[in-house]
Amino acid sequence: MELLDKHLVESSVPNEVLKCIQIGLLCVQSDPADRPTMSTVVAMLGSDTITVPLPAKPAFYVGRFIAESVQPNSSDKICSVNEVTISNMSPR
Numbered sequence: 001m002e003l004l005d006k007h008l009v010e011s012s013v014p015n016e017v018l019k020c021i022q023i024g025l026l027c028v029q030s031d032p033a034d035r036p037t038m039s040t041v042v043a044m045l046g047s048d049t050i051t052v053p054l055p056a057k058p059a060f061y062v063g064r065f066i067a068e069s070v071q072p073n074s075s076d077k078i079c080s081v082n083e084v085t086i087s088n089m090s091p092r
Helices: 014-029 038-046
Strands: 075-080 086-087
Touching: 014 038
Parallel strands: none
Antiparallel strands: 075 086
16 A cells, blocks of 8 residues: 555555556566457456456566765766756766
């Protein structure tokens, strides 16, 4: 339920939310052969008796983190092509 907007939590049914998230994750599987067809998705959404399979682990996951403010070193080079985005170029 922590994935939902705080205004929707009270009016949502946790089992339905989990079901929709699982179906959504099935639809974005990295291998297209593992994705359900639209008719299967409609059947899963409309039925309480169909068991929704668990999605496989995602091929790519960013995770959650809190960015910390970092002061640039004198060896860092700040680059911007359009002066809107800034990339901090420093070797590892």
